[in-house]
Amino acid sequence: MDKPTRDKTPLRVVVVGAGLGGCATTLALHHHGHKVVAVLDKVREFQRLGDSLGLGENAYRLLARWGCNVKEIQDIGNQSPTMKIRRWHDGKILAEQPLMDMAGYIGHRGDYHDIFLKWVRERGIPIRMGCEVVAYDDSDPSPSLTLASSEVLTADVIVACDGIKSLARHLVLGARDDPVSSGYACFRAYFEPSEEMKADPRRNAFLKQDSVNFWIGPDLHVVQNTLRGGREFNWILTHKDDGDVPESWFQPGDMEEVRRLVSDIDPAIREAIMSTEKCLDWKICYRNPLPTWVSPNSHRIVLLGDSCHAHLPTSAQGASQACESAGVLAVCLSLVDGENVKIATRAYEKLRFSRTRVSQTHGEDLRDRWHNVLKNTHEGAEIDPEMVKIKNRPLYAFDAEHDALDSWNDVATTVSQELARGNILPLTS
Ligand SMILES: Cc1cc2nc3c(=O)[nH]c(=O)nc-3n(C[C@H](O)[C@H](O)[C@H](O)COP(=O)(O)OP(=O)(O)OC[C@H]3O[C@@H](n4cnc5c(N)ncnc54)[C@H](O)[C@@H]3O)c2cc1C
Known part of the structure; x- marks a missing residue:
């Protein structure tokens, strides 16, 4: 072959x-x-x-x-090498797995x-x-x-x-x-952390080396990972959705809604999300x-x-x-x-x-x-x-x-x- x-x-x-x-x-x-x-x-x-x-x-x-x-x-x-699956409100690690169990290289x-x-x-x-x-x-x-x-x-x-x-x-x-609506939507943000963010202990917990983390909670979860050796930062918040967001990769997201949804998430990640300036709103549709x-x-x-x-x-x-x-x-x-x-x-x-x-x-x-x-x-x-x-x-x-x-x-x-x-x-x- x-x-x-x-x-x-x-x-x-x-x-x-x-x-x-x-x-x-x-x-x-x-x-x-x-x-x-x-x-x-x-x-x-x-x-x-x-x-x-x-x-x-x-x-x-x-x-x-x-x-x-x-x-x-x-x-x-x-x-x-690994990814951590954490409890929503306090970040307690519920499971840790090799990255290769999910996505291979992200x-x-x-x-x-x-x-x-x-x-x-x-x-x-x-x-x-x-x-x-x-x-x-x-x-x-x-x-x-x-x-x-x-x-x-x-x-x-x-x-x-x-x-x-x-x-x-x-x-x-x-x-x-x-x-067909999956009943869920994602808010997604991807950015280069500023020097100020890198130096801020309330926001830099997951910036020091490559990391992949998931916070899971009732009817929602957050995925966070770094890319390019920590120079870029990505979070994705999946939540229940009965709205009419179009199926698009370009729809701006409502950061006020994001802040409301993550108001009780693990403090180790909360501020990094809360302080994000803008995000996209992506309705998860499938056929x-x-x-x-x-x-x-x-x-x-x-x-x-x-x-x-x-x-x-x-x-x-x-x-x-x-x-x-x-x-x-x-x-x-x-x-x-x-x-x-x-x-x-x-x-x-x-x-x-x-x-x-x-x-x-x-x-x-x-x-x-x-x-x-x-x-x-x-x-x-x-x-x-x-x-x-x-x-x-x-x-x-x-x-x-x-x-x-x-x-x-x-x-x-x-x-x-x-x-x-x-x-x-x-x-x-
Ligand atoms: C803008 C965008 C962002 C994405 N971001 C992510 C992500 O962050 N994470 C993730 O896991 N997946 C993402 N995906 C999905 C992921 O890329 C796909 O699941 C995977 O790569 C397989 O996609 P595909 O090549 O079948 O389709 P696509 O990646 O959608 O590519 C389809 C291509 O066909 C072209 N095309 C469409 N219609 C026509 C036409 N009539 N004539 C000529 N060309 C046409 C489009 O311009 C496009 O380049 C994204 C997809 C897109 C389009």
Whole structure:
């Protein structure tokens, strides 16, 4: 598997979206011998957006196999060996776990993205910025897409890594789908601590070295971590939300509301949050599991990443699962010739759906355990650490590409039978 798997004529692939998912898809396809003719993104220039993002060992394994120097990412990630899960009001440590049990290395999404983009460019693959896809045509055997400029591109396969608000998802589903509120929202702040903050004992407790901490309470939790060796500071407050904040990474947050919510949090972190000048308000939306990730007519337009399997932040697996999906799609495509692309794409969705459901539900389970464990618990009660621990570790041993190869004969047989019957079974009812 360290070697590319394809020995047939390369498939010509267009990747829509140059986020982490689109970059990973490009790297995987390239490694497995396909020709990525273009990676398209609608923005003219990438900015350093978002804040902390984790990449797990399940992603590193694949990236390294595709020839990427993953040390570049590990070096800029948070170096704290452990993370601490604390009681909301006094910071008592309820559990301490290796960082690798959750997110692997946590870094700034923008910094990681820069490295992914560099890896794509190093392979000579063009990333075309300012190219917004406005329409898809699901013709077999040459699907196409139209850009806002009216340019039309055709390919053997189009992979839509176009994020949570995916346009391609409408084509694949045959209808628009609305976001589903998770019932929670996050206030998020990311900043460089001032010299004054660094010197203030009421605010600098978690600045002295790389740290990752969680404070859990009834129906809310705070995540805090440092980045870039303590030069940058991030807190994220997740709380119940029945408001109508739009699904956006740019919505300004109400610091007065933040101060009200953290008024009784552990004093060791309280002032660092209270004194923050501004934050973002991010409604946590997701989509119900989709019945299909592949276009109905050609079976050659495929969703990947947040467009089909967005994760809650408590999963800490959004980008890692996009890497896994990239590897599996590339392997499946390498096992068919050009006429049988549909077997590969339909095998890909079957292989990936159940796996991503596991990592998605891990995040829901963790959030619910954290938000409920201290309800109706009296002050002196001992909490079993297992009740609050992050249980992602089993996700990391999985080698998505090896699994795809091992499962190929069975899944390809199932898909072939479904195609022969003209009845592709939905991924979910
Ligand atoms: C702005 C932003 C900030 C984020 N911050 C965090 C964070 O702090 N922590 C975290 O864990 N996760 C964060 N995420 C989510 C995380 O990046 C994803 O879960 C993961 O990287 C997989 O994403 P993706 O590549 O599938 O989609 P995305 O990262 O959403 O990338 C989709 C790309 O497709 C492009 N695109 C969309 N529509 C079109 C179109 N019609 N034509 C051409 N291009 C199009 C977009 O410009 C974008 O670059 C963030 C996502 C975004 C978009």
